[in-house]
Amino acid sequence: MKIVKLPKEKLAEFLSCLRAFGEIHAPTKRGEKSHVFAPLKEPAGIELDYTRTILPLKKYFLPPMETMFNFQAEKGYETPAEESDKKYIIFGVHPCDIHSLKILDLVFGGKYVDGHYFSRRSKAAIIGLDCIPDEFCFCRSTGTDFVDDGFDLFLSDIEDSYLVRVGTSLGDDMVKAADTLFQEVTVQDREKYKKKSIQRGQSFQSEIQLQDLPEIMDLEYESQIWQELGEECLGCGTCSMVCPTCYCYAVFDELNLDAASGQRIRRWDSCLFKDYALVAGGHNFRAQRSSRVKNRYFHKQRGFVSQYGRPSCVGCGRCKEYCPAGVDIIEVVNKLRSETRV
Amino acid sequence: MDKPKVGIYGLTGCAGDQLVILNCEDELLDLVGSLDIKSFSMAASGADDQCQLDIAFVEGTVVQPDEEKLLKDIRQRAKLLVAIGTCAVWGGVTAMKNEVDPKKFIEQVYGPAGKVFEVIPPQPLSSFVKVDLSLPGCPIEKEQLLRGVASLLHGDLPKLPNYAVCTECKMAEYPCILVEKGLPCLGPITVAGCGARCPSYGLTCNGCRGPVDDINVASEINILKEKGFTWVDIQNRLRTFAAPAPPLNLQTLEEAKNA
Numbered sequence: 001m002k003i004v005k006l007p008k009e010k011l012a013e014f015l016s017c018l019r020a021f022g023e024i025h026a027p028t029k030r031g032e033k034s035h036v037f038a039p040l041k042e043p044a045g046i047e048l049d050y051t052r053t054i055l056p057l058k059k060y061f062l063p064p065m066e067t068m069f070n071f072q073a074e075k076g077y078e079t080p081a082e083e084s085d086k087k088y089i090i091f092g093v094h095p096c097d098i099h100s101l102k103i104l105d106l107v108f109g110g111k112y113v114d115g116h117y118f119s120r121r122s123k124a125a126i127i128g129l130d131c132i133p134d135e136f137c138f139c140r141s142t143g144t145d146f147v148d149d150g151f152d153l154f155l156s157d158i159e160d161s162y163l164v165r166v167g168t169s170l171g172d173d174m175v176k177a178a179d180t181l182f183q184e185v186t187v188q189d190r191e192k193y194k195k196k197s198i199q200r201g202q203s204f205q206s207e208i209q210l211q212d213l214p215e216i217m218d219l220e221y222e223s224q225i226w227q228e229l230g231e232e233c234l235g236c237g238t239c240s241m242v243c244p245t246c247y248c249y250a251v252f253d254e255l256n257l258d259a260a261s262g263q264r265i266r267r268w269d270s271c272l273f274k275d276y277a278l279v280a281g282g283h284n285f286r287a288q289r290s291s292r293v294k295n296r297y298f299h300k301q302r303g304f305v306s307q308y309g310r311p312s313c314v315g316c317g318r319c320k321e322y323c324p325a326g327v328d329i330i331e332v333v334n335k336l337r338s339e340t341r342v
Numbered sequence: 343m344d345k346p347k348v349g350i351y352g353l354t355g356c357a358g359d360q361l362v363i364l365n366c367e368d369e370l371l372d373l374v375g376s377l378d379i380k381s382f383s384m385a386a387s388g389a390d391d392q393c394q395l396d397i398a399f400v401e402g403t404v405v406q407p408d409e410e411k412l413l414k415d416i417r418q419r420a421k422l423l424v425a426i427g428t429c430a431v432w433g434g435v436t437a438m439k440n441e442v443d444p445k446k447f448i449e450q451v452y453g454p455a456g457k458v459f460e461v462i463p464p465q466p467l468s469s470f471v472k473v474d475l476s477l478p479g480c481p482i483e484k485e486q487l488l489r490g491v492a493s494l495l496h497g498d499l500p501k502l503p504n505y506a507v508c509t510e511c512k513m514a515e516y517p518c519i520l521v522e523k524g525l526p527c528l529g530p531i532t533v534a535g536c537g538a539r540c541p542s543y544g545l546t547c548n549g550c551r552g553p554v555d556d557i558n559v560a561s562e563i564n565i566l567k568e569k570g571f572t573w574v575d576i577q578n579r580l581r582t583f584a585a586p587a588p589p590l591n592l593q594t595l596e597e598a599k600n601a
Contacts, residue, residue, distance in 0.1 A: 031517030031544070054515045064513035231601075234558045236530040237505050241512035252501050255492040257372040262492075268513060273505045274556045289558065324508070324520045324530050325561050 017178035022087030056244030100244030128154035136317025230290025239319035240270035346396035353402030358481035359427035432584035480550035511538035560598035
């Protein structure tokens with residue numbers, strides 16, 4: 001892999017070169033403590049020392065709500081005009097979020113490819129950025145603290161510069177377009193990078209053991225833990241919304257006042273909602289909150305493993321940080337383990 | 343197709359929900375073009391209050407025996423009855439102190455003059471008649487009203503959100519008022535549909551839309567207690583807009599507190 005060096009004082013200049021490749025979206029501040037990915041107006045507005053954004057990158061490719069097509073009684077249906085060929089560059093994406101995109105690509109690129117998702121996904125370049133974990137991060141345990149692919153460029157902070165890994169030919173074009181800003185990597189840079197990597201590895205405060213968890217979950221299917229969790233959980237849907245790999249959506253029609261036309265809409269859904277498993281006749285497969293919470297854990301940590309060979313959790317810590325009731329995935333998993341393993 | 347005959351009525355309330363209908367400025371012509379409005383006292387004189395109706399929209403709370411009579415009459419004439427606004431759906435602010443005898447309030451507020459009218463404890467429409475569709479909100483959301491009317495024109499009931507304000511708040515990426523600011527936000531137990539309007543201004547959700555189906559009120563109480571709010575504050579907060587809702591009645595709350 002090609003690796004080059006970008007001195008930090010050249011970053012603003014590099015960002016302006018990047019604008020030729022598309023609209024730049026980067027972490028910016030919202031509220032007192034939160035961050036979101038948003039269009040970058042001024043390079044000064046970028047917040048590179050953010051830990052996590054409220055919503056992950058899925059919002060770009062599977063928006064919270066979208067019109068799939070418009071319909072009219074006489075004319076049939078037509079797809080809404082997309083924002084042409086507008087290209088995006090999402091700058092400053094952490095490894096866990098890049099992993100989550102790889103997971104979503106798998107899910108939406110399965111037997112029935114989701115055109116809505118990929119029409120947007122193919123227009124976005126990803127520029128990664130390494131990070132220092134906080135108390136909520138457990139990506140080291142999920143094996144998602146580092147990325148080998150899934151990015152066009154990936155920046156690692158080595159004090160006064162970034163080491164830039166070039167992941168794709170598009171990434172290479174970006175570097176070439178700003179050729180004069182980049183330098184060759186020296187032996188000292190490599191030493192700095194190694195030191196930084198070790199430091200980063202040592203700064204994780206949370207860990208989770210996911211190995212053999214599918215079996216443990218099967219054994220604990222009837223556990224009292226789910227009941228207790230159902231009493232704690234508000235069913236508010238926050239964890240699903242902020243989860244980078246929760247991809248469920250509901251599809252429904254909205255009608256216009258002319259009584260002859262409307263839109264087919266898809267909107268994020270969550271297995272924690274009471275209506276999620278509601279079917280004709282008023283039957284509900286998961287009428288109890290406890291069974292809905294259990295379902296969410298089972299899908300992430302057990303069902304997904306059977307289907308894709310890995311859990312869909314990437315250890316980003318969003319569910320734990322944003323849960324109003326303070327439900328902590330690490331505590332839940334530890335409790336489940338303690339019932340079965342010493 | 344004949345236009346459906348519609349009546350729009352207000353019982354005790356601020357008339358804010360009827361005002362939302364008039365505030366649908368861009369859609370008002372489409373709205374009156376698709377409906378045959380027989381009665382809408384707030385907007386037009388010359389109401390026909392005897393005719394049969396396809397749809398009746400009713401705002402407000404029932405607080406007088408006369409209103410009960412009027413509501414039952416509307417119900418009898420209408421094929422579909424739609425409760426608009428939290429007062430009509432849940433009782434609203436007028437019903438927040440139903441545990442106190444209304445005669446006491448009348449005496450305090452009006453003195454001897456209060457004796458000329460009769461009152462009953464304020465109740466939502468569903469305490470007296472069958473309600474076919476409930477559009478909550480203080481006031482209702484214009485978007486929901488228009489979607490609701492469009493669905494009814496198609497002969498169907500609209501699909502309303504049955505999840506919490508938190509969901510819409512996160513979809514819009516507003517910082518969490520409860521987690522980040524530690525303020526007593528009712529987003530986790532309040533039904534969505536407003537696009538998390540108050541949190542979008544950095545304010546707490548006050549629960550004006552009423553409870554979402556299957557709320558976990560015990561967990562919400564626990565969170566607020568842990569943040570240091572008193573039991574009186576928590577109760578008052580929970581019971582401002584939808585006190586007659588079963589999960590918010592005093593006994594249920596007392597049990598939830600001790601759970």
